Structure formats: C-alpha cells, structure tokens
Amino acid sequence: MDILYVGPDQGTSRHRADALRRLGHRVHLIDPRAGVSRPRWLAQWTWRTGALGLEAWLRRQVLGQVPGGTWTVALVDGGELVGPSLVRALRERCGAVVSYNVDDPYGPRDGRRWRLYLRAVPLYDLVVVVRDVNVAEARAAGARRVLRVFRSADEAAHAPRDLSPAERARWADAVVFVGTWMPERGPFLAELLDRGVPLRIHGDGWARAPEWPRLRGAWRGPALYGGDYVQAIRGAPVSLGLLSKGNRDLHTQRTMEIPFAGGVLCAERTSEHRALYREGDEAAFWSDAAECAARCRDLLGDAAWRTDLARRGQRRCVANGHLNERVMERVLCAALAR
Numbered sequence: 001m002d003i004l005y006v007g008p009d010q011g012t013s014r015h016r017a018d019a020l021r022r023l024g025h026r027v028h029l030i031d032p033r034a035g036v037s038r039p040r041w042l043a044q045w046t047w048r049t050g051a052l053g054l055e056a057w058l059r060r061q062v063l064g065q066v067p068g069g070t071w072t073v074a075l076v077d078g079g080e081l082v083g084p085s086l087v088r089a090l091r092e093r094c095g096a097v098v099s100y101n102v103d104d105p106y107g108p109r110d111g112r113r114w115r116l117y118l119r120a121v122p123l124y125d126l127v128v129v130v131r132d133v134n135v136a137e138a139r140a141a142g143a144r145r146v147l148r149v150f151r152s153a154d155e156a157a158h159a160p161r162d163l164s165p166a167e168r169a170r171w172a173d174a175v176v177f178v179g180t181w182m183p184e185r186g187p188f189l190a191e192l193l194d195r196g197v198p199l200r201i202h203g204d205g206w207a208r209a210p211e212w213p214r215l216r217g218a219w220r221g222p223a224l225y226g227g228d229y230v231q232a233i234r235g236a237p238v239s240l241g242l243l244s245k246g247n248r249d250l251h252t253q254r255t256m257e258i259p260f261a262g263g264v265l266c267a268e269r270t271s272e273h274r275a276l277y278r279e280g281d282e283a284a285f286w287s288d289a290a291e292c293a294a295r296c297r298d299l300l301g302d303a304a305w306r307t308d309l310a311r312r313g314q315r316r317c318v319a320n321g322h323l324n325e326r327v328m329e330r331v332l333c334a335a336l337a338r
Contacts, residue, residue: 001332002070004094005029006062007077011225012102012253015154016077019324022156030065032058032081046081050115055083063089073335075100076124083116087123096125096335102151102253106137109246126335133248147334150276151253152327153260153317157226160262160314163235171235174200175266175296177242178224178232179254181205184245188289190214195293198300202232233263237306238284238299240292241267251276256322259283259313264306266295276320282313 003020007013009031020027036046036054045051051058058081074094076082078101090097099121105114121127122142129138130151138146175197177189186209192199199218206212206219224232233239241254250272258265259277267273269285277283284299286292299306321327 001025001072003027003332004066004071004074004090005077006032006074006079006082006090007100008033012154013077015157016100016324016328018156019154019328020075023325023329028067028071030062032062035061036081047113048111050112050117051081051083052112052115054081055085055116059083059086059089062086066093070094072096073098073332075331075335077101078103079117079120080105080113081116082120084120084123087120091123091125097123098126098128098331098335099124100128100331102130104131104134104247104249106134106141107246107248109244126331128331128334131248131250145334147331149327149330150272150320150322151251151256152322152324153253153256154324158230158257158261160260161227161230161234163231167231168235171200171232172237173300174198174236175238175240175300176200176202176232176236177240178202178229179242180223181209182244182246185209185242186211186215188242188292189218191289192293192296193218195290197293197296200236230261233258233261237264237303238266238296239263241265241273243268243270256317259310259317260323262310262314264299264310265313266292266299276322277313277316282309282316284309 003025005017005027009029017027017029036042071094074090074097076099079099087097105117118141126145126147127138127143128147128149130149135146135148180203190211201219202221202224204223206215209215239258241252241258243249243252250270265283267285269287273285279285284295286295
C-alpha cells in the first residue's frame, strides 16, 4: 500500500510511520513543522495562533514535497498545521485522507493551536481519536466517521532490552518520572519528595515550576528518547505514569510504553487504567500523592512483587494489542472500508 504520511518526523509520529513500513507499506513522510520550527518566534506564532496567515504557504510547502502519482491513503498525524485547503488537495491525490490525533484538540488547554485542524475535520474520510469524550466532540465538529483507539507502544522503539550491571546500577533504588512539566505535576512530585520517595525526574520545562526549589535536586536532565528512555523504564524499580489533566487523559503513552518495555507501571487509578491492567497484579495504581508514595515504598521494598508486576503487565499489554503495528492496521482497515 502507498501511504503519504503527513506528520512530525520525530517522537511517536515517526514511530507510527516506521510501524507502517515494518508492515510492508511504502511510506513517504512529510513533516509540515519543518518549515516553521525556526526561528523561534515563528514556531511560537504557529502554536499560539493556529498558524494564522500561513495556511496557503503551508499547503504549498507540503504539496511541493508530494511525489507524483496517486496514493492509497494520506495519514495526517496531529494536523495542527493542516488546513482545509490542504486536505482537499490531498483528497485529489489519495484514495482516503485520515486524521490521527493523540492530543485533545477539542479541549480548552491549547488555546487556538488547533484552529486549522478544527476547520479541516469535516473534510477527512476518517478521524481517529484516543479519548471516549473526543468521539462525540469530533462528530459535533463535523467528522464524517470517527474511530476511537487507545494510544500504543512501539514494537521496535520500546522493545525490552537487556541491561548491563552498570546500567542497572544507574537506576537502582529510584522512582522515575520521564515527562514534561505541567502545572499539576509540580505539586504532586514535590509532595512525593516530602514523603521521602527517592524520585528522579527527566523532562523539559521543569525550571518553570513554582516548586522548582524543591524539585531541583530530583531533576536529572531533559527528556529521554530512544534507548535512553527504554533503559530508564527498564532499569528503574518503579516508573510513574502521570496524566495530562489539561488533555483530559485517562491513560497516556506511558500506560503502554512502561509495561511493554518491561518496567513497573505506577499510575493514577482511572477507569481506563483499571480496564487495561489488573490492579496489584499487572500494575500499581493510586488516587493521590499519599497513596502513590505508599505504593512506591511497597514496591521498592518487594523485588519479587516488582518482577511479577513487570512480567504480567508486559504480557497484558501485548494481549491488549495496544502496539503501533496492530493499531495502524486497524486504522488502515477502517479508512478503506467505506
């Protein structure tokens, strides 16, 4: 199958494009962000205004990179820079045009960032979302067809790996959180520290936290990617899975990535987390910082339980099928079943 992939050439977007390649499809990736990532003021303008005044220019930039011929599917990952005129142009060259979005463009957190996306929603042949609440919201925005999926780990990027003794020693006796600062996360992690949790934080933006003086000693550096990210999850006794409240999350990428990589998932108790994993048997859950600290202490003190939790959680993640290759296959089948 010939797939035109319009999305960031990094992060989970690249993982999904690579998953399509592993499935045997011919994938041509075009990153619409490449032309507006520098200078910094331009990147900030596109984020804050939803690329106000740039729709025609972005359309030309993307279409100028599309090889000749026709494509079975155009898959737009994210889509904040893809406006109605570009979707119409893609439909002339592709059998179907699909929107796949793991963010929450229908919620209030990101202001006008999703202005272009929301205008384009009615033109997609299929809109894929990762939240139940987004299903009705996408339809209200004019979506023709909506498919709800869960987020997914990547079979290659998050594959379990053996760690050397030195790598294991690096992460021993630590509760790790890998993720970006968000306003609700600062007070939560500061309370964990106050309760004696041996916390290590890797991620961007943490110096902006009002709690930074308390968190500074736990911060180990910017975001981790690739092998470093898997190494942290695999090596740490406990990995925290924190939600984005602004994105109305009931599960996140970490929900799948941590167990699949062989780590111990310790996450907020939500309806989706409880449906995905058996509490205490495949993952550990909590409802507030006090309970989270208690769970972390229990896990740090019981190596046998941690081993069982990691093994069973990984097995359940695979059985659930929330992995990129399987999810991408489902999206393609839905896109072409018209």
